[in-house]
Amino acid sequence: MAGMIEELIGRMAALLESLQATGDPRRYFHATYQRTTIAVAEELKRGGFVDPEWVERWDVAFADLYLDALQAALAGGEPSRPWAIAFGARADLPALRHVLLGMNAHINFDLPQALLAVITDEEFDDPALLARRRSDHQAIDRLAVGWKDIASRGGIGLEAIAQCALHVAAALEGELEALGIGGRKLRHGRSSR
DSSP states (O other), X not given: OTHHHHHHHHHHHHHHHHHHHTTOTHHHHHHHHHHHHHHHHHHHHHTOSSSHHHHHHHHHHHXXXXXXXXXXXXXXXXXXXXXXXXXXXXXXXXXXXXXXXXHHHIIIIIXXXXXXXXXXXXXHTOHHHHHHHHHHHHHHHHHHTTHHHHHHHTTOOHHHHHHHHHHHHXXXXXXXXXXXXXXXXXXXXXXXX
16 A cells, blocks of 8 residues: 555655755755655554545645656746746745745645545545545644644744745735735735735
């Protein structure tokens, strides 16, 4: 069962080596995401999911969307717009900002696509099945919350992370306006119309 996710981790590790060797700032999100993928694999082995086969398929489908965008960018192609924004960020930004830009693209753009790839139309009509999917999704969310531990070990407080997120959001505001998503201004951590 865990063969697909182990293969995924191997692919991610090889890419990380390449990104690190060239000092590519995309390494920051990639390394963070790889750690999360390893945590999911460990939880799969531990038996911590209601439907481990589905979680593995979902996790691999989700990661493949990111890896496809990364491979396109590395090959000189144009990834989807959210990834183009994340990958096009100035190299001299702090590592955390690169992580947040990657998280934004992956969660807001890739996650809905990944869920649609592994939940059929018929399954969306099955409340019991959706409850199991929700339970497994929440279990992954709990694993992903481990970034707070990583941040605190690195001496980064949650307030600093929140401030960084606001700065990233402000920097992206012009990009969002250009994409037609604008209309809200971020001020003091709140949206206003």
